[in-house]
Amino acid sequence: MNVWAKIVEGLQGLAQELGQIRFGVKKTLRISRL
Amino acid sequence: MTKRFQVEVLETGVKAVAELLEEDTPRTCAALWKMLGKPIETNAVHAMWSGREVMAYVPEENRGDIDPTTIGVENATVYPVAGDVVWAYFPGGMIQGFKEDGWIWRLSTAPRREYTSRPDVPNECLGQDR
Numbered sequence: 826m827n828v829w830a831k832i833v834e835g836l837q838g839l840a841q842e843l844g845q846i847r848f849g850v851k852k853t854l855r856i857s858r859l
Numbered sequence: 860m861t862k863r864f865q866v867e868v869l870e871t872g873v874k875a876v877a878e879l880l881e882e883d884t885p886r887t888c889a890a891l892w893k894m895l896g897k898p899i900e901t902n903a904v905h906a907m908w909s910g911r912e913v914m915a916y917v918p919e920e921n922r923g924d925i926d927p928t929t930i931g932v933e934n935a936t937v938y939p940v941a942g943d944v945v946w947a948y949f950p951g952g953m954i955q956g957f958k959e960d961g962w963i964w965r966l967s968t969a970p971r972r973e974y975t976s977r978p979d980v981p982n983e984c985l986g987q988d989r
Binding site: 827840856 | 862863864865866867868869870871873874875876877878879880883884887888891892895898899900901902903904905913915930932933934935936937939941942943944945946947964965966968
């Protein structure tokens, strides 16, 4: 696995959101260039 | 200028920003930046065995003419730390349960504390990752 990017803003909020997936909450990601 | 991309959770509007590590991973960054020529929209899937990572499968329409077998190994780890965005590719059938090729982005969102004897200290502080 290649580490090719680092999250530099919003990590805590993202962790909070994505942790819910384990409990069956659906999350859709949109990944886009800035 | 460092290239950046945004990860947004569409259901809630929560956003995060990531910076590319082009010096460490030039081939990976070139290929994955190309994939982002069109924004990727995909379900987030929690990793089954590897702790606090979330996987995002790259949809067909973002793959274009990229040959993932030419990217190779760059800045590799099996223990991502919080904030790492990781690329993984494996051919179909290589991993149990995956019949098709796996084009995967992994977002590591929290320290892997299960590998430390000090659960109050993030792994990266202990130098146990990578």
